[in-house]
Amino acid sequence: MVLWAEVLTSIVKFLIFPGIVFSFVVGLFFEGIDRKISAHMQHRIGPPIWQPFLDVGKLFTKEDITPSNAEGWLFNFAPYLGFGAIITVMLMLPVYAAQPAFSAAADLIVIIYLLNIPALAIMLAGVSSSSSFGTVGTERYVVQLFAFELPFIIASLTVAAQANWTLSLEGIVAYQQANGWLLWELPLAAAAILLVAPGKLLKTPFDIPEAETEIVYGPLTEYSGPKLAVFNVMENIKILAVAGFITALFLGGPTAHVIAGVQIPAIVDFLIKTIAILILITLIRTVTARLRIHQALKFYWGFVAIIALINLVYVMVI
Amino acid sequence: MPKLIPDVLKNLFSKPFTLKYPFEKREPPENFRGKPKVDREKCVSCGLCERICPPGAITLDDEEKPVFDLGICIYCAECVDACPVEAIEKTKEYELGVYDRSKAISK
Numbered sequence: 001m002v003l004w005a006e007v008l009t010s011i012v013k014f015l016i017f018p019g020i021v022f023s024f025v026v027g028l029f030f031e032g033i034d035r036k037i038s039a040h041m042q043h044r045i046g047p048p049i050w051q052p053f054l055d056v057g058k059l060f061t062k063e064d065i066t067p068s069n070a071e072g073w074l075f076n077f078a079p080y081l082g083f084g085a086i087i088t089v090m091l092m093l094p095v096y097a098a099q100p101a102f103s104a105a106a107d108l109i110v111i112i113y114l115l116n117i118p119a120l121a122i123m124l125a126g127v128s129s130s131s132s133f134g135t136v137g138t139e140r141y142v143v144q145l146f147a148f149e150l151p152f153i154i155a156s157l158t159v160a161a162q163a164n165w166t167l168s169l170e171g172i173v174a175y176q177q178a179n180g181w182l183l184w185e186l187p188l189a190a191a192a193i194l195l196v197a198p199g200k201l202l203k204t205p206f207d208i209p210e211a212e213t214e215i216v217y218g219p220l221t222e223y224s225g226p227k228l229a230v231f232n233v234m235e236n237i238k239i240l241a242v243a244g245f246i247t248a249l250f251l252g253g254p255t256a257h258v259i260a261g262v263q264i265p266a267i268v269d270f271l272i273k274t275i276a277i278l279i280l281i282t283l284i285r286t287v288t289a290r291l292r293i294h295q296a297l298k299f300y301w302g303f304v305a306i307i308a309l310i311n312l313v314y315v316m317v318i
Numbered sequence: 319m320p321k322l323i324p325d326v327l328k329n330l331f332s333k334p335f336t337l338k339y340p341f342e343k344r345e346p347p348e349n350f351r352g353k354p355k356v357d358r359e360k361c362v363s364c365g366l367c368e369r370i371c372p373p374g375a376i377t378l379d380d381e382e383k384p385v386f387d388l389g390i391c392i393y394c395a396e397c398v399d400a401c402p403v404e405a406i407e408k409t410k411e412y413e414l415g416v417y418d419r420s421k422a423i424s425k
Contacts, residue, residue: 037330040334041326041329041330042329043332045338287322
């Protein structure tokens with residue numbers, strides 16, 4: 001009996017919450033909120049908040065074309081590779097409580113690596129499509145990946161160092177519930193990771209690989225129809241995953257509150273914090289222009305990595 | 319740091335500038351050159367409008383009164399200026415879409 005219940009709970013967690021359905025719905029709503037707020041910042045009304053659902057639905061009705069010179073199996077496999085990886089990340093983040101849905105291997109380092117697999121999937125998509133736009137986009141994405149990974153890893157290790165070297169997100173959330181948010185204790189690392197977030201999510205000023213005014217759509221130029229829809233959904237779930245990761249590391253993760261006698265579940269707290277991070281990313285994306293790839297590299301290695309390193313040295317020495 | 323941030327935050331909390339077109343329309347200004355319309359009583363059939371029309375959108379029908387083909391008309395209002403008895407007036411109508419080309423005329 002107990003085994004049956006456990007298997008059923010696992011299937012529900014994987015398929016519905018916080019697995020595929022939850023990530024899909026909330027991720028697409030995040031894109032809708034991002035576009036709506038960006039539009040109001042530009043003094044116009046934007047599309048309605050549910051527009052990304054209509055976009056994905058439309059893409060599923062379009063024809064699926066594979067260029068004849070493309071590497072067939074890799075071209076077709078790349079979207080699903082990225083999608084699977086990002087759903088796995090969502091299953092390993094603390095979303096509704098301090099424990100993630102599947103906590104067997106939910107390690108800080110595993111999540112950092114898994115968050116790179118969608119990027120890898122886009123890079124493989126770029127080189128396996130036979131267009132030169134794809135190749136250029138992939139080259140730029142490789143350089144950008146080198147650029148932002150360094151401060152990202154330094155900032156994550158700073159958090160682990162502060163929390164007595166626990167590497168599980170559960171332990172980091174528990175440390176913050178005892179000692180307050182790490183945002184106040186490690187401000188430089190928090191600033192570093194908030195500057196890495198637009199780079200990871202390919203938002204202006206770091207949307208260099210998919211620079212639509214320069215190289216059509218970068219690595220995803222030759223994709224159409226359902227595969228492009230899967231890439232689109234993957235990108236949006238990545239916003240939720242990165243914001244959720246930053247919440248777990250610096251903003252205390254999901255915590256349940258009791259306000260005026262009403263029990264507010266931890267998931268509401270999680271959504272409010274991730275939407276706050278989303279609004280910050282939207283603000284940065286609305287007011288800046290795109291950088292060139294060598295400027296992005298110089299910025300990440302020259303400035304952001306240095307402030308993260310200062311914080312790491314401070315934590316380890318003091 | 320961009321100096322746009324105060325402007326952007328001010329925009330975020332003020333009413334957007336967008337006009338929700340089919341539900342809210344804006345009145346065209348004075349002297350707007352919309353659909354040309356002829357008053358058949360005043361017309362003396364001189365033919366000056368047909369001669370002056372740049373793309374040739376005006377033809378005279380069986381009663382020698384002008385008929386405007388709205389698909390060819392460029393809405394320049396030269397016919398309005400040319401008419402000696404001021405029988406042609408320019409209206410402010412601009413929503414002139416039709417599904418059938420033969421209905422796009424103004425008599």
